[in-house]
Amino acid sequence: MNVYYKIKPLFDNSVEFANPISHDEFIKNMPKLLKYHKALHLRPIQNNENILSNFTEENYCQIVLDCKLKKFNYFGGAAPRTKINVPQGEDLIFTANEAPADQLIPFHHELAQSKNTPAYVSFYCKKSPETGGETPLMDSSLVYRYIHKKYPEFEMKLKSLGVRYIRILPSENDLSSPLGRGWKSTYEVETKKELEEKLSKMIGIEYLWLDKGNISIKSEVLPAIFYNEETKEHIFFNSLIAAFNGWQDKRNNRLKSICYGDNSEIENDILKDITNFMENNKVCWKWMEGDIIWIDNRQAMHSRNTFTGDRKVYASLWNRPINESNEPKMIGCRNNLVNMPLSFGLWKVKNAKEVTYNAIKQGYRKLDCACDYGNEKEVGEGIKQAIDEGICKREDLHITSKLWNTFHKPEHVILGFKKTLSDLKLDYLDLYLIHFPISLEYVPIDKKYPPEWVNLDNIMILQKQDLSETWKEMENLYTSKLARQIGVSNFSSSLLRQIVNCCKIAPHANQIELHPYLTQQNMLKLCREYNMEVIAYSPLGAKSYIELNMANEFQDLCNHKTINNIALHYSKTPVQILLRWAIQRNTIPICKSSSIKHMNENMDIFDFSITETDMILINKLNKNLRFNDPGKFCLEAFKTFCPIYD
Numbered sequence: 001m002n003v004y005y006k007i008k009p010l011f012d013n014s015v016e017f018a019n020p021i022s023h024d025e026f027i028k029n030m031p032k033l034l035k036y037h038k039a040l041h042l043r044p045i046q047n048n049e050n051i052l053s054n055f056t057e058e059n060y061c062q063i064v065l066d067c068k069l070k071k072f073n074y075f076g077g078a079a080p081r082t083k084i085n086v087p088q089g090e091d092l093i094f095t096a097n098e099a100p101a102d103q104l105i106p107f108h109h110e111l112a113q114s115k116n117t118p119a120y121v122s123f124y125c126k127k128s129p130e131t132g133g134e135t136p137l138m139d140s141s142l143v144y145r146y147i148h149k150k151y152p153e154f155e156m157k158l159k160s161l162g163v164r165y166i167r168i169l170p171s172e173n174d175l176s177s178p179l180g181r182g183w184k185s186t187y188e189v190e191t192k193k194e195l196e197e198k199l200s201k202m203i204g205i206e207y208l209w210l211d212k213g214n215i216s217i218k219s220e221v222l223p224a225i226f227y228n229e230e231t232k233e234h235i236f237f238n239s240l241i242a243a244f245n246g247w248q249d250k251r252n253n254r255l256k257s258i259c260y261g262d263n264s265e266i267e268n269d270i271l272k273d274i275t276n277f278m279e280n281n282k283v284c285w286k287w288m289e290g291d292i293i294w295i296d297n298r299q300a301m302h303s304r305n306t307f308t309g310d311r312k313v314y315a316s317l318w319n320r321p322i323n324e325s326n327e328p329k330m331i332g333c334r335n336n337l338v339n340m341p342l343s344f345g346l347w348k349v350k351n352a353k354e355v356t357y358n359a360i361k362q363g364y365r366k367l368d369c370a371c372d373y374g375n376e377k378e379v380g381e382g383i384k385q386a387i388d389e390g391i392c393k394r395e396d397l398h399i400t401s402k403l404w405n406t407f408h409k410p411e412h413v414i415l416g417f418k419k420t421l422s423d424l425k426l427d428y429l430d431l432y433l434i435h436f437p438i439s440l441e442y443v444p445i446d447k448k449y450p451p452e453w454v455n456l457d458n459i460m461i462l463q464k465q466d467l468s469e470t471w472k473e474m475e476n477l478y479t480s481k482l483a484r485q486i487g488v489s490n491f492s493s494s495l496l497r498q499i500v501n502c503c504k505i506a507p508h509a510n511q512i513e514l515h516p517y518l519t520q521q522n523m524l525k526l527c528r529e530y531n532m533e534v535i536a537y538s539p540l541g542a543k544s545y546i547e548l549n550m551a552n553e554f555q556d557l558c559n560h561k562t563i564n565n566i567a568l569h570y571s572k573t574p575v576q577i578l579l580r581w582a583i584q585r586n587t588i589p590i591c592k593s594s595s596i597k598h599m600n601e602n603m604d605i606f607d608f609s610i611t612e613t614d615m616i617l618i619n620k621l622n623k624n625l626r627f628n629d630p631g632k633f634c635l636e637a638f639k640t641f642c643p644i645y646d
Contacts, residue, residue, distance in 0.1 A: 004045045006052060009037040010283055010293070011139055011300075020045050027066050031320065034120065034296040035230060039137050041285065042292040054290025060124040060314070061088045063292070069318035072118040077111050077186065078167060078179045078247075084314055096123065096313040097304060099178030105304035107138050107278055108242035110297050110317060113165040113219060115202075118317035121295045121302070125287040130309030135293065136282040138301040143236040144225060146277050154270050158224040160341050162261035162606065163238055165222075168251040171213035177249035183215050204609040214251055221261035221609050227363075228298065232390075235299060241278065244271045261609070287313065341583050342603065343368045343400070343535065345590040346379055348544065355594050356382025361391055362599045368511075368535075368590050369424065370402040370435060371416060374450050376423035384425050399426060400511075400535075402435035402489060403474070406443045406451040408465045413473035417482065419445055432483040433511055434474065436490050438630060438642050439465035453638060460638035467495070468502045475505045485509065487533075490628075492645055493526050500530055511535040513628050514587060515578065516557055516621040517542075524585065538627060539582045539589035540575060545627040555625070562621060566614050573601060580605045581618050 004020040026033075026042070033040060042063075046053040055063075065088055074081060079097035086092055097105055111117045123135065147155050167179065174180030189195045192209070199207050204220025224238040240258055244266075247257040258266055284305070285293060295302055297317075343366035344359045346352055352375035356367065360383070369379055383399070386392055401424065407416030417432065441461035443451040454460050477483040487509035488499065500506050510527050514520050514536035527534045538544055540558060542551035557563055558574040567577045575591075579602060582589035591602040610618075631643030 006043050006045055007033070008041040010039040010041055010137055010285060011037065023063075023066070027063075027068075030067055030294070034294055038139060038296045038299040039283075040294045042294065043290070055124065055292050056290070057086065057124065057126060057314070060122075060292055061086050061092055064092065064122060064316050064318065067318070069120065070320060072317035072319050074111075074317060077114075078169070078181050079105075081181070081315075093124070093314045093316050096315045097178055098175060099180070099304075100176060101129075101133075101307050101309075101311065103178050104246070104306055105178050106242045106245040106275075107136070107282075107301040107303045108239050109140070109237055109301055112237055113167075113222070113239040113243070115220065115222065118297050119320050120318045121297050122316045122318065123291075123293045123295075124314045125289055125291040125312070126314060127310055127312040128287045128289050129307035129311035131307060132305045133307030133309075133311045133313075134284045134286050134305045135313075136284045136303045136305065137295070138278050138282050138303075140235045140237060140299055140301055141231075141233040142281060143274065143278060143301075144234045147236060147274065148234070150273075151270055154267065155225070157260060161264075162221040163224045163240060163266070164259050164261055164263065165219040165239060165243060166216060166257050166259070167247065168210065168214050168216045170251065174249070177251075179247050179249055179252055183217075221606070223606060226298070231299070233299075237298065240266070240271060241275055241301075244268070245275060287311075341586075341588050342366065342579065342605075343398075343588055343590045344599075345537065345592040346370075346375060347373050347537075347592070349373070349375060349592060349594065351594065352378035353382040353385070357385050358596055359599055360386040360397070362596060363603060364599070365392070365396055366398045366400070366588070368400045368537075369420075371404045371420050371450050372402070372435060372452065376401070376420055380423055380425040394426070398430040399424065400431040400433065401429055402433045403470075404451055405436050405438050405440040405453070408434075408439040408463070408467070408470045409442060410469050410473045412442055413470060413477070415445065417477060419449070421482070428481065429483045431485045431487060431509060432474065432477060433487045433489045433509065434467070434470065434491075436630060437467060437488070437492075437495050437644060438634075439463045439467070439470075453634065460634065460640040462640065462642060468499065471499050471503055475503065478505055487511065489535075490630075490644060493523060495644075496526065496530070506530060507532055509533040509535055511537055511590075513538050513626060514582065514589075515539050515541040516560075516563070516581065516618050517555070517623045517625040519619055519622040521622075524587070534587040536582045536587040536589045539591065540578050541625075542627055550633065551627050555627075557621075560621065562617055566610070566617065569614075570608055570610070572605070572608065576601065576605050577610070577618075580608070580610055581615065584610055584615060 003023040005026055006020055044053045044055055081094045081098060083094045099105060109117065110121050169183040169186060171184060172182045173185055183195055184190060187195055187198055189198060199205055206218040208216045210216055224240065226235045226237045228235055243257040244254055246254065248254040260266055344364040345368045349355050356379045369376055387394060401420045403413060403416050407413055421429065439462065441455050441463050443455055447456055474486045478486045485508040487507040489511035491510055496510060510532050512520060512523060512534065515538055524534055542555040543558060545551035546553055546556065557578060563574045563577055567574045579589050579591055593599050593602060626645065629645065631645065634640045634642050
């Protein structure tokens with residue numbers, strides 16, 4: 001098309017592209033333009049003379065077709081809409097939300113309350129209203145930065161728990177409500193049976209039939225904050241504000257429409273304040289007939305003001321161009337940031353530099369290290385490479401390491417810590433743990449490192465040491481800010497109480513072996529009482545110990561019938577089920593893999609929830625079976641009796 005456009009970035013009133021852009025140039029560069037500008041206004045220029053003209057309905061349809069976008073079906077949305085029959089196809093465009101003119105439609109990302117969301121939204125104004133009817137826009141990264149600064153605890157809860165949405169849908173469309181789309185048109189079914197069949201295939205969704213043919217549907221757990229790896233920005237991406245302010249009609253109560261992923265209540269006062277912030281920082285677009293707006297749905301929210309007159313605005317939903325095989329990597333922050341309830345472990349990892357770098361690149365931000373693993377220098381090199389390449393910043397990472405058994409004397413604690421710090425090429429650690437409550441004879445670093453379980457004579461020598469004195473030096477690491485948190489690992493309940501009863505600073509975490517064969521219910525309860533984080537190592541059970549002859553293949557949970565049946569039900573792997581089980585117990589499982597494919601599979605566990613019934617089935621597998629027991633392997637390997645557990 002020999003047509004030229006004038007384009008205006010809507011989030012910057014001071015910017016308007018100096019030179020007109022041709023139709024072909026716009027089509028070619030549209031994804032890139034939206035990536036950087038998030039929302040654009042488009043008007044044609046008459047005869048290339050810089051005189052603005054109007055788009056027709058036909059022009060609008062031709063533009064969206066020429067962009068060769070993947071058409072996105074409006075499936076699961078609540079807004080009443082009507083398909084517009086145009087020559088190019090009846091499913092191409094439809095009306096914007098047909099809610100009554102006197103009702104405000106609050107800020108939202110299109111279909112953010114669903115698992116699948118469109119990449120772009122385009123609007124065309126066929127007829128402007130007499131008054132009002134503007135489309136306010138909000139930069140979602142700006143909202144995130146506000147929350148990050150003012151409500152860090154709220155941010156952490158959103159990242160770690162996710163959110164759920166509850167809607168009550170009628171059987172038929174209710175045009176008196178902006179939430180009035182009926183379940184028949186929402187899910188494209190005709191009968192209750194058809195709907196139940198569709199809902200049963202949507203993992204994590206709960207539903208309840210009500211009177212008058214209404215149905216209450218609670219969504220699966222969904223992320224509320226995303227990280228856009230294309231733009232390197234965090235995004236407040238959800239329907240919380242829309243639901244809190246607008247999901248209200250004769251069926252729905254807006255105050256009961258949302259909750260955290262664990263079903264707990266979301267703080268109303270915070271949502272009110274965020275709403276005020278958005279109102280004070282929004283950009284309002286006043287429609288004129290013939291206007292076209294393009295919005296990056298992943299980066300910008302939109303709403304609708306009340307109006308008078310006959311307002312006709314059409315919309316289309318789209319994903320990336322057909323010739324682009326990959327979607328931008330939008331990772332839910334529960335899946336990749338410091339507060340993600342999933343850690344990447346470096347025990348027994350070879351090629352640790354490469355593996356560490358790849359893990360960070362794939363989105364892992366918690367790394368679990370230890371002096372005893374013998375690879376901290378390589379891990380440090382991988383961390384440095386990732387930071388140098390701009391994949392992350394140091395403050396984006398949460399690095400854990402551990403004090404080995406030979407450094408328990410108070411004067412040796414700092415030596416062990418500084419060696420780890422030097423190897424990892426860091427100025428501080430985020431979490432430092434006492435690795436085992438077993439004190440061994442000191443082995444000088446320059447003589448042997450890592451010290452392992454035996455001294456220079458290849459003998460395991462136990463050393464008398466009051467661990468409360470060791471803990472005082474751990475506290476010094478904390479007060480000097482060399483370690484941002486301190487904790488323990490492999491401590492029994494009695495040893496844990498001993499530390500708590502004598503300390504000034506209680507352990508922030510206890511890292512323990514935990515899997516369905518060893519559920520550790522009492523330890524979990526005790527840690528909750530002490531407000532300690534529980535980090536679960538060996539969440540797959542025997543898998544890491546088979547090659548060490550500390551377990552056999554018949555003890556592999558990934559081959560257990562119950563785990564496999566549950567995995568089949570949720571269309572997940574046994575590994576994903578085991579990791580998800582650990583997370584739903586409010587623990588942080590440590591996973592590992594040298595394979596990028598498996599790294600990503602391990603993170604792909606935040607799009608479903610295991611039902612309470614299935615959680616109970618998994619819990620019943622408990623055998624109090626411990627694979628990592630020094631009382632056994634030290635006796636067998638080193639003829640030294642040093643039990644931790646009764």
